Amino acid sequence: MPLDDFRITTGKRFRLADFPPGSKPLSRGSKAEDLALIAELGEGLDAEQDIFYAEHRRKLLVVLQGMDTSGKDGTVRGVFRSFDPLGIRVVGFKAPTPNELARDYLWRIHLQVPRAGEIVVFNRSHYEDVLVTRVHGWIDNAEAERRFRQIRDFEAMLTETGTTIVKCFLHISRDEQKARLEARLADPEKHWKFDTTDLAERKYWKAYMDAYEAAIMATSTPECPWYVVPADSKTHRNLMVAEILTRVFEDLKPAYPPPKPELAKVKVE
Amino acid sequence: MPLDDFRITTGKRFRLADFPPGSKPLSRGSKAEDLALIAELGEGLDAEQDIFYAEHRRKLLVVLQGMDTSGKDGTVRGVFRSFDPLGIRVVGFKAPTPNELARDYLWRIHLQVPRAGEIVVFNRSHYEDVLVTRVHGWIDNAEAERRFRQIRDFEAMLTETGTTIVKCFLHISRDEQKARLEARLADPEKHWKFDTTDLAERKYWKAYMDAYEAAIMATSTPECPWYVVPADSKTHRNLMVAEILTRVFEDLKPAYPPPKPELAKVKVE
Numbered sequence: 060m061p062l063d064d065f066r067i068t069t070g071k072r073f074r075l076a077d078f079p080p081g082s083k084p085l086s087r088g089s090k091a092e093d094l095a096l097i098a099e100l101g102e103g104l105d106a107e108q109d110i111f112y113a114e115h116r117r118k119l120l121v122v123l124q125g126m127d128t129s130g131k132d133g134t135v136r137g138v139f140r141s142f143d144p145l146g147i148r149v150v151g152f153k154a155p156t157p158n159e160l161a162r163d164y165l166w167r168i169h170l171q172v173p174r175a176g177e178i179v180v181f182n183r184s185h186y187e188d189v190l191v192t193r194v195h196g197w198i199d200n201a202e203a204e205r206r207f208r209q210i211r212d213f214e215a216m217l218t219e220t221g222t223t224i225v226k227c228f229l230h231i232s233r234d235e236q237k238a239r240l241e242a243r244l245a246d247p248e249k250h251w252k253f254d255t256t257d258l259a260e261r262k263y264w265k266a267y268m269d270a271y272e273a274a275i276m277a278t279s280t281p282e283c284p285w286y287v288v289p290a291d292s293k294t295h296r297n298l299m300v301a302e303i304l305t306r307v308f309e310d311l312k313p314a315y316p317p318p319k320p321e322l323a324k325v326k327v328e
Numbered sequence: 329m330p331l332d333d334f335r336i337t338t339g340k341r342f343r344l345a346d347f348p349p350g351s352k353p354l355s356r357g358s359k360a361e362d363l364a365l366i367a368e369l370g371e372g373l374d375a376e377q378d379i380f381y382a383e384h385r386r387k388l389l390v391v392l393q394g395m396d397t398s399g400k401d402g403t404v405r406g407v408f409r410s411f412d413p414l415g416i417r418v419v420g421f422k423a424p425t426p427n428e429l430a431r432d433y434l435w436r437i438h439l440q441v442p443r444a445g446e447i448v449v450f451n452r453s454h455y456e457d458v459l460v461t462r463v464h465g466w467i468d469n470a471e472a473e474r475r476f477r478q479i480r481d482f483e484a485m486l487t488e489t490g491t492t493i494v495k496c497f498l499h500i501s502r503d504e505q506k507a508r509l510e511a512r513l514a515d516p517e518k519h520w521k522f523d524t525t526d527l528a529e530r531k532y533w534k535a536y537m538d539a540y541e542a543a544i545m546a547t548s549t550p551e552c553p554w555y556v557v558p559a560d561s562k563t564h565r566n567l568m569v570a571e572i573l574t575r576v577f578e579d580l581k582p583a584y585p586p587p588k589p590e591l592a593k594v595k596v597e
Contacts (some may be wrong), residue, residue: 144418240596247587318516327509
């Protein structure tokens with residue numbers, strides 16, 4: 060099952076149920092082989108990132124979405140850790156502050172988009188404004204449809220002005236979330252990650268899956284695709300995200316800026 | 329010669345001439361041994377950074393200053409590359425924009441200070457406002473003295489509110505800069521790094537060294553020390569910065585937040 064099958068470019072036939080969270084479609088067989096492949100892809104990505112930074116022309120935005128414990132932080136750590144900090148920036152979006160709520164919901168997002176040569180990873184994003192808001196009925200269907208259009212328009216503008224957008228839904232199962240929450244409870248060093256309000260959200264699992272399905276259906280385009288990343292396996296999740304980024308750079312083909320002929324005459328005194 | 333000798337906590341007896349850029353005081357002997365030590369220190373730093381991030385209480389600001397080609401980017405790459413991107417942010421300060429010039433010179437700096445649990449690396453900083461400005465006579469001595477006091481006060485406030493500040497002067501020789509500029513000229517893939525206006529600044533070398541000496545003398549305190557990092561050797565430069573950070577974390581002793589006893593009763597449904 061190739062990567063293409065997990066790349067959603069149109070909502071037409073998209074059903075989340077077609078993507079089992081426990082599957083490992085890209086696995087080479089064993090965890091050891093997959094880790095070796097991640098390391099190998101990582102070397103290529105690091106090299107491409109350096110050139111992308113030097114090129115200083117285009118921008119790359121990676122959106123990570125998923126339920127609590129789905130591995131957004133872990134993906135940053137596992138896939139992006141070896142990137143040069145000069146060229147990568149991670150932005151986490153939490154519940155909006157009063158200052159942010161006093162503007163439209165895309166305002167704080169727009170403030171954080173990547174600049175030329177930069178890779179920005181969104182740990183949660185504007186998609187929360189069509190997910191948590193919808194699950195709890197803070198917006199109605201008409202408003203959700205309006206936001207889907209606004210998001211498509213916003214992302215199209217970013218794309219047209221030089222930003223490549225890659226959206227990853229880290230797809231875990233309800234059972235896997237249970238196991239991960241229990242592991243956090245059992246380890247005092249992980250208590251800081253545990254928020255009891257997350258347990259309340261867990262009761263709305265089905266509503267969240269419906270909201271994700273609707274959001275992915277409505278905002279998947281050939282230019283701004285979603286990837287559904289089966290994420291019950293952490294190793295496989297990292298492998299797939301590394302493969303997605305590898306493909307992005309294959310398409311972008313970053314190149315060093317052209318040599319400057321005028322430097323031929325320069326002498327350093 | 330231990331690290332302490334390169335840590336400037338008072339300007340009283342400080343003379344830049346006492347620090348030869350080509351010296352390698354911390355070297356274990358060979359480049360291979362030094363690289364192995366950097367890798368070893370890096371593993372410890374990565375572990376400490378993860379806990380510092382989890383602790384989410386204190387902040388760490390690393391200021392990198394130095395002449396063109398002194399290796400500010402290279403230090404980020406060589407020492408900070410394996411840090412978790414969640415907890416580190418690099419901010420480069422270039423010539424101020426009209427929007428920035430319309431405020432005081434510390435305004436754009438204050439906007440970028442680290443938040444709790446975060447490490448921020450300044451690639452250039454507010455110190456440019458007492459260096460390039462002074463070399464070219466854009467500010468007089470009285471204004472420089474005023475700024476030194478403002479900077480001490482600003483850094484003291486940051487320190488008192490939970491930020492550890494480490495300032496590194498990457499100290500290269502004029503000859504080493506010549507060799508590095510010529511290497512950039514010789515490699516078309518490095519032409520994008522070459523700015524012919526840098527050559528003009530090179531003529532003011534002595535004035536820059538005087539300005540650095542004065543700035544370090546005036547802004548070194550026990551709470552906000554400067555480190556003079558001999559930087560003609562890239563490996564040794566990275567080694568010293570890694571040692572400095574290791575000592576910072578030894579002093580800070582990051583710790584996981586305390587376990588939450590109330591989680592003992594929590595059941596994941």
